[in-house]
Amino acid sequence: MLLDGKAISKTRQTAVKDTVQSLPDAPHLVVVLTTDNPASQSYVKAKEKAAQHVGFKSTLIHDTTLDETRLLQLIDTLNQDPGVHGILVQLPLAKGLNVERVMRAIDPAKDVDGFHPENVAALFQKRPGFVPATPRGILTLLDAYEIEIESKHVVIIGRSQIVGTPLVHLFLHRNATVTVCHSKTEDLKSYTLSADILVVATGRARMITADYIRPGAVVVDVGINRVDGKLVGDVDFEAASKVASYITPVPKGVGPMTISSLLENTLDAYTRQRSQS
Numbered sequence: 001m002l003l004d005g006k007a008i009s010k011t012r013q014t015a016v017k018d019t020v021q022s023l024p025d026a027p028h029l030v031v032v033l034t035t036d037n038p039a040s041q042s043y044v045k046a047k048e049k050a051a052q053h054v055g056f057k058s059t060l061i062h063d064t065t066l067d068e069t070r071l072l073q074l075i076d077t078l079n080q081d082p083g084v085h086g087i088l089v090q091l092p093l094a095k096g097l098n099v100e101r102v103m104r105a106i107d108p109a110k111d112v113d114g115f116h117p118e119n120v121a122a123l124f125q126k127r128p129g130f131v132p133a134t135p136r137g138i139l140t141l142l143d144a145y146e147i148e149i150e151s152k153h154v155v156i157i158g159r160s161q162i163v164g165t166p167l168v169h170l171f172l173h174r175n176a177t178v179t180v181c182h183s184k185t186e187d188l189k190s191y192t193l194s195a196d197i198l199v200v201a202t203g204r205a206r207m208i209t210a211d212y213i214r215p216g217a218v219v220v221d222v223g224i225n226r227v228d229g230k231l232v233g234d235v236d237f238e239a240a241s242k243v244a245s246y247i248t249p250v251p252k253g254v255g256p257m258t259i260s261s262l263l264e265n266t267l268d269a270y271t272r273q274r275s276q277s
């Protein structure tokens with residue numbers, strides 16, 4: 001069965017839109033883009049379009065000339081502005097910009113990407129904070145299909161700070177047993193074949209073939225790779241879908257869930273800031 005991220009994302013966006021209509025003013029998301037990277041430009045465009053669709057105010061600051069001092073000044077100005085509720089600095093940053101210093105500069109209360117150390121620690125310690133959009137979206141998608149997580153064996157391939165590592169904590173918080181694999185893992189198959197839920201986030205096109213999947217497992221494919229002008233995941237969808245019980249397609253799987261989760265994070269940021277003002 002397909003885990004239809006596009007449909008679930010649409011439902012979630014409608015819920016955000018309905019909430020926004022009852023608010024005294026619009027949540028405001030500011031996206032800063034420091035490169036001309038075509039993939040980043042298309043992600044940013046999708047985020048802007050979705051933000052506008054749900055009734056947010058959305059501002060894109062696209063400036064490839066920013067050095068670190070000016071970028072940090074810009075972030076400080078956005079931090080101070082009570083009319084800005086969410087700040088997202090699109091990664092990867094332009095050359096010469098230090099990602100840790102830039103992420104640390106964002107007010108944790110406006111850090112809707114969840115990359116500030118304060119939000120990273122909050123997830124680690126199970127405190128309220130912002131969870132990165134892709135991991136949040138994956139859990140939302142599994143919940144939408146009422147897929148059981150507690151006591152299940154979740155195998156995550158990939159340990160990035162954006163996807164794999166935050167997912168470890170989210171699944172642990174839900175009482176799953178979690179195994180994390182990466183490029184140095186030996187005999188990957190010996191782990192994946194015992195997965196009830198297999199999450200693949202490697203950026204290696206179609207590397208997970210049907211023989212890596214336990215029959216009946218749930219497969220979440222996070223990968224976005226362009227092969228011969230076509231978007232494909234890290235899982236060989238055609239073959240894997242014959243073995244898995246549930247599987248996400250690429251596109252229209254995890255990607256749209258990332259967008260709706262970013263909107264939900266921004267709405268949460270707005271609500272928390274309003275309740276404190």
Ligand code: NDP
Pocket residue numbers: 134157158159160161162163164181182183184185188201202203204207222223224225254255256258
């Ligand atoms: P990174 O490159 O940061 O991390 C990739 C991870 O995969 C690393 O931990 C790496 O191991 C591991 N890995 C790479 N090759 C192998 C291999 N052959 N066997 C086992 N593990 C391997 O990528 P991201 O986490 O940022 O993204 C992963 C994919 O997800 C990409 O395709 C990206 O485009 C996509 N993505 C999609 C999003 C969406 O909204 N759908 C959002 C974010 C990302 P090691 O740590 O040892 O190097």
